[in-house]
Amino acid sequence: MWNNFTLDLTAPVSRQKQIITFLRDAILDGRATPGLRLPSSRVLAADLGVSRQTVVLAYEALVDEGFATSRHGSGLFVADALPGWAARPAGHSRASASGPRRSTLVLSQRGQTLAQLTLTPARRDVGLLAPGVPALDLFPHAVWSKLSARFWRGRPGADRLGYTDPAGLLPLRQAIAGHLGATRGLTCAAEDIVVTTGSQQAIALAACLLLDPGDAVWVEEPAYVAGRSALAAAGARLIPVPVDGDGLAVEAGIRSAPAARLALVTPSHQYPLGVTMTLPRRLALLRWAELSNSWIVEDDYDGDYRYAGPPLRPLRALASHGASRCVVYVGTFAKVLAPALRLGFLVAPEGLAPAFATARALADRQSPEPMQATLADFIGEGHLSAHLRRMRSAYAERRDALLRALEEECTDELDWRRDGVEAGLHFPVTFNDRHKSDVAVSAAAAKLGLQTPPLTGYHTGQGQPGLVLGFGATSASRMADAARRLRRSCSVESVPRRPAS
Ligand SMILES: Cc1ncc(COP(=O)(O)O)c(C=O)c1O
Known part of the structure; x- marks a missing residue:
């Protein structure tokens, strides 16, 4: 075991640390087996050409960490009671003479699908004409910092700095419900809303709750890649449905996969083509979903920006009572304020908000309370309008x-x-x-x-x-x-x- 150990005198790591690392690794990979007697500090110091104190300190560290035990009068031994894989019987070394054994650990099917997906890496600088980024130079710094400071000036206590409702802060959900009613004609209760870290999480939650691996889903062709990828990561079978001048070609979708489980769409402003889905197409999509018992995830990522007239009524607001039960409406503050706030929301289909809130809690518990409180005040006090x-x-x-x-x-x-x-x-x-x-x-x-x-x-x-x-x-x-x-x-x-x- 010691044959291939030499101290690197030029390394920035101390000699004591090098001895500790060598012995710890030897114990972990089975070269030094439980009960093995280690050389006395005097012998090892002489062999390595270091002071005895260096070896004593290294041995003490190994004893403190539980890798070695000292038996009074007989020296230092590799600990017997190492749990699990560290205590491999002699001869079961992980490193063989022909080199380290290849790991047989593999990603899950889901992990393998995920690992194959590619997303454009985010960049810190925003290039000229970058799509998907709002006017960060016009962020309302003054109001936002005033409202944020107010939260902290109130010396928030346990009720505001601890774990809170994963569905989101109630005043924020009430403010969002008010905003949707006033600007989109979408009537919903605060209880139907789950606050998320942006649309991306909302789409991922919908995929997790509404899809089984192998389910066919309609995705727009072309489409927002991160949205489509969230469905692929859940094991869905993507069915690209063309987008023409009227929006998603619903008839083509019905021809390709009439019983698809879900459709992910951007009807207010298609990404990336910029088309607005016409009313007949919207109604056709809703009708298909209602008849085939399919879900619609409506990503309304930039629906606040229409330059002629008010924002359009989302699918969710158009739908008859039956059809509205199949629409998950997704919104975000990434385009309205800034992506870095990581605040968005979903309006869950009737009765499903608690399931979405639970799934959200399991993923990352909750959105940051100070940010939610600031946004609630920002909307509630009229700054958003x-x-x-x-x-x-x-x-x-x-x-x-x-x-x-x-x-x-x-x-x-x-x-x-x-x-x-x-x-x-x-x-x-x-x-x-x-x-x-x-x-x-x-x-x-x-x-x-x-x-x-x-x-x-x-x-x-x-x-x-x-x-x-x-x-x-x-x-x-x-x-x-x-x-x-x-x-x-x-x-x-x-x-x-x-x-x-
Ligand atoms: C179609 C679409 N949906 C959603 C988003 C925003 O996602 P998030 O709220 O997660 O930042 C974008 C951002 O570019 C987008 O283009």
Whole structure:
């Protein structure tokens, strides 16, 4: 055992620590078996060329940790009473002469599915034209910090700093119910609402509670990747359903998988195509769900932003009593305020809020009380309505500035819907040159400081190449520059597209 041990005199680790680590590892991997007598401190010190005190201190540490025991008068021994796998009988070493044994531990089926999913890594800096990010430069710092300070000034005690209701703070749920009623025509009770850490958790909870592995689910094609991935991670079988100018093609979904268990949709403003689902399509989707006993998860991530007229009525508000029982309505404050607040919510189908709250408690117990309390006051005292009014006009200005800049700079390269961007914080553009690779253009754009993801990245199959442009996080004064950079990015060489395999 000692043959292959030498002290590294140049290592930044003390000699005493090196002896401890060597012996601890030898005991754990079975090379030093229970009851083995260790050399006396005098002999080991002489062999290693260190002071006896160094070895004594190392041995004392091993005794303190329980790896070795000293028997009075007869020396130091590897402890007998090591529980479980550390106390391997002699000859059952984990490290064999031919090298360490390969672990046979494997991820669960679910873990393997999860490990294969890829998400775009989050970045700290926000590139020009980044979609999915609101105007963080216009975050209402003054009001938010005042309300947050008020929570702490009240010297909150055990009732506010301990474990609280996993469904969320009641005043916040009441405020959200009020906001949904006033702005979306969605009537629900505070008791139907579960506060979550954003829409992502709400979608993951819905997948956990409503799906069994192997269940077919409709996902929009193209779709928000993290939402679709949450369903895949739950073992669902994804059935891509095309999105056209009217929104999700419900008839195509019925043809592909009439008995799908669930549909995940963004009807108010499709991500990434920006289409609003027409009323006939919405009613068709609700009818399908009601007749086939399927769930709908309605992700209304940026429904507060409509530039002509009030926000649309969500599916959940349109549904007849029967159909409303199958809709999980999901909302978030990531686009309204900031993603980092990690606050969102779901409106559970009738009678299911307690199950969602339990699932939520098992995942991460609750959302932070100070943040919930601040948001409850922010909504309750009218700051949210005022903020939304300000933001709608700021976003309309940014959107118009981007559309103008594209008209001036990019008409040779890009195409986009000229009939208006009526909602949300992003829209797609496609290339006039059909042989352009959107992945290549997006990469070239990234080198120029842009963050414009390729449209094909949102497809499960082959989609039309293009880019998603966001106007929420880029100020109007930077749009002309952003459009010029975008034009330069489009000069990457075209490649003939390979046929779908
Ligand atoms: C379609 C869609 N849903 C939801 C979200 C937001 O998720 P969260 O509230 O978890 O930040 C985004 C963010 O980009 C999105 O694009």
